[in-house]
Amino acid sequence: MTPQPQGWRKSSRSQQQTACVEVGSTGGGAAVRDTKDRAAGYFTTTGTQWSAFIGAVKAGRFHG
Known part of the structure; x- marks a missing residue:
């Protein structure tokens, strides 16, 4: 079970x-x-998934 989100x-x-x-x-x-x-x-991600998402955002992969 995933702990309750904080911060x-x-x-x-x-x-x-x-x-x-x-x-x-x-x-x-x-x-x-x-x-x-x-x-x-809310939805949750693993640390690996979150890092991949942030990397894709920084690389501009979501610009239309």
Whole structure:
């Protein structure tokens, strides 16, 4: 079972935006939730999955 996420945070780049997500630590990975609808729950990733996602974002793989 995945531990409850802790330390939820939102990117400093999205402070003025309304469509944001928050990331929390699960010990060995990360959890992600919608800032506007926290009650809807969250999804979790492993540390390896999270690192791959962050690497892809930094490499610009999600630009349309």
